Amino acid sequence: MTEDRSPERGSDRYNAREAEPRWQKVWRERGIFRTRNDDPRPKFFVMEMFPYPSGRIHIGHGRNYVMGDVLARYKRMKGFNVLHPMGWDAFGLPAENAAIERGIHPKAWTYENIASMREQLQLLGLSLDWNREIATCDPSYYVEQQRIFLDFLEHGLAYRKESEVNWDPVDNTVLANEQVIDGRGWRSGAVVERRKLAQWFLRITDFSQQLLDALDTLERWPDKVRLMQRNWIGRSEGLEVLFEFARGFAPEADAVPADKTVKVYTTRPDTLFGAAFLALSPDHPLTRALAAKSPKLAAFVADCKTGGTSAEAIETQEKKGFDTGLKVVHPLDPARTLPVYVANFVLMDYGTGAIFGCPAHDQRDLDFARKYKLPVVPVVLPPDTDPGAFAIDDVAYDGDGTLINSGFLDGLAVPEAKEAVTRRLERFHVGDAPQGTRRVNFRLRDWGISRQRYWGCPIPVIHCESCGPVGVPRDQLPVALPDDVTFDRPGNPLDRAKAWRDVPCPKCGKPARRETDTMDTFVDSSWYFLRYASDNPDKPLDKDAVAHWLPVDQYIGGIEHAILHLLYSRFFTRALKACGRVDVEEPFAGLFTQGMIVHETYKDQDGRWLFPEEVKLLGPGRAEKLADGSPVTVSPPEKMSKSKRNVVAPEVVADTYGVDCARWFMLSDTPPERDSEWTQGGIEGAWRFVQRIWRLVHEAAELGAAQGAPAPDAFGETALALRRAAHGLVATVADDVERLRFNVAVAHVHEFANVFGAAVAAARGSRDGVTPDLAFALREAAEMVTAAVGPMVPHLAEECRAALGLEGLAAEAAWPLADPELLRRDTITLPIQINGKKRDDIVVPREATPAEVEAAVLKLESVRRALDGRAPKRIIVVPQRIVNVVA
């Protein structure tokens, strides 16, 4: 990596270090990537997930930008008006951590990082419209976000609620459910605690069904992502059932809910005859009422709140219950009563916070029943099972089957039994209410957006003791973050910023306080793609511009955003439509999730991580330290990370090999959705190929026809083969790029280069000079390959174009048209199978009939030998594909 592969002198090599900045300057000065909204050409909107400005990027960050750039450049060549913007997801905790650790203001830290990362991105030669650059921490950006918040407030899509929140004790902040991973904070890794706070919520659950249904329309999204969202939304159909208390076993009058019932949610009404108990959540209102009078129950409830929320803790946590002494009547069998427990495994925020337990057919209920010696009555008989032999031991049966021990349900299949129970309970009444009500439940919860943090978008609300929370009047927006804050104490600096915080109530004028919570940074990224559409700073969310550009035709980013960012963005777009701000519903028509770039890791004898440039590679898995030759431990490739030092800086690659070489390598070999390993060998190979293209184009320019020379009437074999390859290349690379199969596109360019190289060698070797047909084909091939590689290696393409003496920039050139005549073959080589194994080839005219093909095949020596004089049993001729002789 330290070796300098750029030539110091001479013209027989492509000098990337000199050429790349030169072309970038030309692009910049001519402003060719600036996009106009009034451009009449068809639009194409491609964007990559914007980066968090954490400091410096490594080459691993570059992959998705390069992929998007290839598509953007290709679509431009195909005549589209391409929007390819860039911005910064600039609010967030690391800036505050830097402030705390190093005393630098979050704003200064962030803008410094943006400046250096912008420079690094520009180094990659990306065809971005930097005029539309946004930073979410800029008041010009978040002023609109505050307007959106007020819109949501007015439309009932934002609300405030006292709620138990996930409290991260390390970052001192509230986390959304989605930010809690295995019971730990997604960023700090600290075990999350439960606390009660008044929080702002966005009503994403209003859109649960829409967000679920519309997944089916997102045909250009990965199935995996759609499935993950489907599971996250978690729709289930079931029945709410009212259980009446048994006479003499009801709670005391002041604890009973008005209707004297317990409401339970179930997705398995068919198993109701197998019910052994009812269980309430420790947070259920009835539990609270009972606990107020029962110290023992209160102690049990308190006990339920201890213990970790980690996956392992939950997995191994014992099912615990508290018998309240209450009993309810079985809704389908008034003679039976069921005991009512409070149980630690029942969640208050799903369903009704109360369940009925059917031990035979639910594992948790079974564990619980065994522990508290409750009856286990099987009511679903698995298919092909002897009823006499069927018994539940330690494993509940949750499959399909036939109902038994269930009165009027006996003999029915599970789905029929569900329907039968539902119908009957819908007819029964408890007081005025039907005893059973069909109910759809979702796992999805409303989105808590309040964060007790400084470096985020202020929530534009003022709290007044008389008027309550009041939205900041729109003419007073933005509510800008105060700069004059300190980070020397824990907690939110905004709470201490008196001059900013204390303001009069906009309604009554009395002294009031600003909301000091800021918004979750996922809010910032939930509408930035809409912001990009506008080219008018006075209309950051421009309905017409959004209508023109959205949906995003191709969005590219990491799989880690499969749920959070992408679901929130889908919700935001719908919510904005509900507020009349936009007319679209789905923001991203096409989504692609790219793999990471991984790299080997190196450790010296003292166990310290080494950068790749500190290491000399000796062979597979063997390396030594460049400084002193001491041995180095090589470990398998991992995601590039600063802490393990297995990173490669874009500047270093650019200096040594050139940016195009890095781009080519990132696109080569590995399918874009998979992780790709950055290797020395790989980058060297890419460098050789970049040089090869440059050399071939230069030689072809020399040996080939003059620019614009007319096509000869006839072409010899070599020239025709080259023309076919060149036209085929243009067609196949177009197809590969449209399908984002960049590695295949690269392979096709390699294949072409082999044909091209042979033709150039033939031309160079001919004693009588290059024939006019070959000269024409060489020129044509050079122009076509220059265009075909243009989106991938744009600087090289400019250099080649200049060498060919062509007018204008490669970046603005049109994608060449492949001549269909040259793509079509008059004769076809058909593979001949005998009993399904390929044994021979036959060349036939394209238009040959199956009978003609069959006749020709039977004459083949290989077929005659295989048949050995017998008649074939069958001959299958698939026109223009294959022939199979069944002997």
Place this chain on the structure above:
RNA sequence: GCGGACGUGGCGAAACUGGUAUACGCAAGGCACUUAAAAUGCCUCACCUUCGGGUAUGCGGGUUCGACCCCCGCCGUCCGCACCA
């Protein structure tokens, strides 16, 4: 526990809708050019073979004229969710 994806040479991989398995590259070996090296170009590169052919896409079955591809059952790897009634 539930859900999903993947498994092809020494390595990264290709194979379009069931139709020539291993394209293309990397690594390795050989040759040419060169005083030499680098660079470049060319050749070889799944396994076995009696040179006819035979065997190979994780393993075992099935469907089909034909299966990396579809179906059933295993094994392995990776990912997502997770007390959701």
